[in-house]
Amino acid sequence: MTDRLIRRPRLGLASPIQIAVLALLAGAAHAQSTEAPAPQAETASTAAAASADGKDSKALPQVVVTATKRSTSLQKTPIAVTAISASTIEDNHVKSMLDVFNLVPSMQGTGQGDHGIVSITLRGIGNDSAKTEYADPEVALFVDGVFAPRPEGAATMLFDLDGIEVLRGPQGTLWGRNSTVGTINMKTAKPVLKDNSGYLEVGTGSYNRLGAKGAVNIPLTDTLAARVAFIHEQHDGYVDYQKPTQYTLAQQQAAYNAGNTAGTFPAFQPINYNLFVTGGPKYNAQDQTAARLSFLWQPVKTFRWDLSLEQFADRGTPAMSLMQTPRAGQKLWSALIDTAPSLKRDSTSIRSRMEYDMGGMALAYVAGYTSFKGSGTYDQDFGVNMPTSFTTGATHQEDNTVWTRYRSQSHELTLQSTQKQTVDWVLGLYYAAEDNGIRFDIPIMNGTQQGTVNWQGSFIQPKETVDSKAAFGQATWNLTDALHLTGGLRYTHDDRKNIGGRGWFWAGNPAAPQIPLNPTIDPTDPANGYSAGNINDAHYKGSKTTWLARATYDLSKESMAYASVSTGYKSGGTGDGGLPYGPETLTNYEVGYKTSLLDGRMTFNISAYHMKFKDFQFSAPVIVNGNRQFAYSNAEGAKVSGLEIETAWMITNDDKLQLSASYTKTKLGQLVAASNDYQLPTCFDTTLGGNCLNVTGNDLPHAPKVAIQLMYEHVFPLANGDQVAPRISYHYQSANWLSVFNLGEGDRQKAYSTADIAVRYSSKKNWYVDAFVRNVSDEKIKTSAGSSGSFANPIWTAQYAAPRTFGLNAGYNF
Template sequence: MIQPGSKLKQSYILISAAMLCGASINVSAQSTSEQTTASQSSESRAIEVIQVTATKRVTTIRETPLAVTAFDQNALDDNHVMQLDDLQGAVPSLHIAQNGTQNTPMVYLRGIGSSDQTESGDPAVAFHVDGVYSARSQGASALMFDLEGAEILRGPQGTLFGRNATGGVVNLHTAKPKLDYFEANAEFTLGNYDRRATRAMVNLPLTDTLAIRVAAAVDKSDGVVDMAPGSAMGRKYGSTDLAAARFSALWQPNDNFDWFLSYENFTDQGTGHIPTVTGGSDREAYIQEPGFNDFVIDSLRTRLNYNFDSGITLSYIGGYTDSSRESVWERSWSPDKYEWGGCVECTHEATQHELQIKNEDSARLQWMVGYFYFKENNATIFDIVHPDVDYEGGSTPNPNLWSTYRQPDRGLKSNSIYAQSTYKVTDVFRVSLGLRYTEDERWDIGGRNIMCPDVKRTENLPLNSDYVGLLDPDNLLNGLAPNKFLVQPGQCWVDTYNDTSPSWDKTTGMARLEWDFSPTVMLYGSYATGFKSGTIQDGGRYTGTGPFTQADLDAIIAANNNEAAGTHAYVAPEENTSIELGLKGAFLDNTLQLFAALFTTEYTDLQVTSNVTTETGADLLRKTNAGKATINGLELEAKWLVGANGELNGTMAYLDAKYDEFLTTDSSYGADGIAFNPSAGNPNLPNLLDFSGNHLVQAPEFSMSLSYEHFFELSNGATVRPRIRGSYSSEIWFDPANRGDRPEGFRNLPYAADIDRQDAYTKFDASLVYQPSAGSWSLEAFVNNLTDKAIKSDQGRWNSNPVPNYMWQSPRTFGVRVKVSFD
């Protein structure tokens, strides 16, 4: 076993590398996975010291005056985290829903997130890798492997990190090349659903000043959704087929300068997920189009640091991302309905430049200033094919058999400057102030939603093959009817014209007080404001009956940008204000660690997204701004070293998250939605429902997790480590309408329970690790979701179906994992 002294010496080496690279690292005086022997007394044990960069300076997590949860790679492995959604249950107030069409995690912190995974808006929880911002939610699906650390910051982050985020920030820090020693490791996992996963890394110091690191990961498994009788042959939905490779280099020619550069490729060729009526391992769906997904992300990231002799550090952080996706997703539910959709061609390109200047960490007045630039360009062709579907309840044929959503040029440009300082008033009292000014510009040029009365394809080609006769989005005035009333036989028409170019600017800030109540206990209080840029949505229609001219198009574009008239094709930014009181302390001779955060957050114009079907059969994501929302909460995190060989970890979150003002329409049932929520009726506004007082989505009132692990030493010196974790959540709502049970006979539909709700649940995971007394390998057996609990993660795409359907968390999975390391 590795003794504490040697581990601590290695930790100081890793801290030095992390500070040179501007990265974060978790450091332990005694690592969870490298415990001391069972013969040691409990008095010699101490909580590991975890280093983070949540303030863009290297600090211990106990000394960081923020609500932040951090993991090193060992802790991620203990919790079986391969992707971001695996962190659910390990972080207070973190809940993750899964999008089916794009296999994308939708992240919520403290009840704040977004169900819009498209290029029209931003996630409320920002995602960064090595300081590089990922604007698309799809980037969060990347494999989490060979990391120095993962940090989850809760609450608005309006000063330091990338673009503003109202819900929080996820920072991943990849493991950096080491200049002074060789190391390598590998890991192999086998499990049910034919799971096969491999991870490997090698670190090579080439010279005294140059080192490279190569890491790769593959994770594959079969789908969890069985094919109902009569389904088409193909891969089951819920299959995993992920692969990633990363090459990184660190050059440090002297003590003043270092340059980090990395390239990463990630591919997802799984099927995506599909809603089903039941969850757990008992899932079945009628499938006419098996899932198909081909998603590729190429990322280039770099950081240069120059340390002046005066103690000032100048840093440049740059990034470039290029991604593309093709996909097919089943939308049918029975043999008498046939529908599917997906990305024909969806591309994304983004560039980031950031300059940062800061003084030394030991200064009495610490200061930092920076400039951040980000630009993204997106081009999207997303099709939905739904032939032979009755329209308006079966009375007429559907005039729209093929919907194609063309956004050839949707983008964003963001510029911001920021500054933050901390002044040490005394040895135990500090005050911090921060400001950020942001200018955002969005645009949609030539975006069109096009409806067609026929599916243009070659009959001999399968539906997920290349199309024949795709429409030319640049030929709108000649090749397409301007609306559905002016079509010629067999002609397609433009349903909406989406051109718009809004811009916004905002100044956000932070003020914080810190007090070291004792050498091991810190108290803090903070006031922070957050801002999330506005989002684009579908624009206006041509309602005329004459020839469509350029003047008509110009008039629609003008209306799409006319906020005063209420015809604008965009939704206003959301803003929030948060007050937080926190405690971070170590007790019982540093064998008990307790973090607590008490907060209240008020939102203005909270962005809400829902799926609607228009009278022309178009399937749209519509956005609106809820008037106001308030979230009050308490979060606790605790770690206790029990005796000489036990460790108990726990988290708890209480959320009172409700809309204060929200007049809207029910996205699925319109004004009839009052049947689910009678108190939402407003006699003065008969066409609107009042959702004031309803719960925010993905915000359970109470949630907690508790894990315990114990080290046993065998007679031959080997150790075994059993671990069990339980997590609990009270009921969760999936729609602002808070629909509970569908009444009997409503719209001639049968009674259905919990249309938008997951009832309270408890889930258990367990594992057992064996490590020999000599040799650098370990063997683990594990089972996740031990009781095969059926847990909804979101409502299905059509909750107005006769039988409601849902997205679900993973069923019971089990397997074995072998790790081996070389140095």
């Protein structure tokens, strides 16, 4: 199977990558044939320790996960879960959620431009519009068990982690809110009692990259310890600035006269070409810093309290959508910019976990609080057209987050059995609350900022709240040593309010100055030319009971199989204009098999699933009665089926191979969809806006039918005790759509292959140097798309994954 995946020429693998992959796998095969490990009778834990002469074979390290709210071996956990260890995070240079996607079967994602967030798709289900205070994601994100409600949380830096667990399939019974198709739990490194240790790393690389991170564990007393961790990453933007075509005054006057046939334009003025941005910070730049202070207090063996305070600051720039067919003479990674990029985000998070061992039972209380505020500016016209006069030939559009803030808190109390019994059980109560607010401005001018008003609006949501309460329980009946039956229930009640939300739109008052809307303008003052359009005051209440039924059978000490039926739920709510939308529910059918082979030197896990959605939520910006708003609709449903495989193989003590693969098939139920992000035909349904398309039966976006990730590492021991470890990570995926509209090549990412390579030199004196190249063949990988112009002749734009980058890190462990 591996041979086939590498040799097929239609995968489109660049020749240097293909040679590298073949060479590395040939080396693995040679190592296996010349150093075949002898069969062993030891258990995996015994085999993991090499003998003094170094000839005994090493097993893969046992991985412990908390997917079932208790610590269990990954190979004995009857859930499709990917456990990404701290070493894997280091080897793959994971710094944010964007770096995680290729490591997990059926997982996709993209950075969204105007709000600077990361959207996540799992098993073909996601929400590209989950970038406002309205839209919730389908994949729930947790840090140390604390739910992160807003999508900005997915973009924060991943640093000083013990690991990441990605649970696929509905996880509502135990994990709660919005875990419709999956849950991601990031586990931060915890302080250790009576331990002095730490590390420091610095790095450099392409696009003037500078990076630094470190952590130190500090024993304060015999029962109290602290850990301080930090990270900073910065690099210049990928998007170069284009210079505008400068027309003569005569040419501008001619274009002005041709467009002013109705005589409504203001007096002619020349284009101020200084309004175009040609210097300063570029789009797609990173400048992020985070720090975490953690404490552990363990006064007695039966009680433990982990407490952390984390601060995050982002001063980078948003990701720009680029013209898929560059303007003549321009590079792909460039744009004509007339709105300088900015992004300012700050968040403070407090997380706490208390555990008390009561002897046969354990009581745990997990609490979290997050405060976030931010602002940003974004060039939403993408520079696709060149202005021919100050008010013709192009459109100037900004998306400006004047301010946004949210505060969230969550509390979870669980009581569970701890010693294996005939019935293992867990009971819990959960409460979460959010308070969101935003002012989001969209000025659209004809031609340039100097031109006439095309449309302008300010969306001000001063207070939007969410209250969610739940009670849950799950029990596993151990009928025999081999057969286990699990059942779970969760009741959730959601209460959502929008208080005082308004959309203020340009009213065409001739006495008001026609200038782009900006933070100094108060749109609530009629003298400025705006009137209240959308009245967003609304109140939504809803509740749902979700459940899980699962049977697990241990085929042997090394293998198990499971089958489950589970349901998922995501709350309904209201959109602009106070318009309600219904909740989204699904039923997931799944079977799986996990096994350890070759005395623990190989693991093989496979799962197959079929998901049936009801009232699948679709959201997008639309135009209704000439005004722009954010709208929701519920599709009749959707169906998703798939297969996922994960395997790891310790070929020899010095060779490790990992493979993950997925097959996904999707079909959308009945839905007529509208969106401002695409040029669509005139809509036959006036309630959906000016343009729409029947997308019933279409494939869901970000769901390639086939995706494969292959990673190989070989360790070369040196005579002085040091070692050199080269590694390669190869990724292939088939073509996938970028929206539900399935509009052709502009709305599609073709099949592609790419690879990352790295080599690490590790000294026995605890220092190391790590060099890497990511996206070696510099593939142009579209992650989302949009169009402007007309439906018959669209101009296609897209967000792209990062181009080829390289870097060098050096670190010291102490």
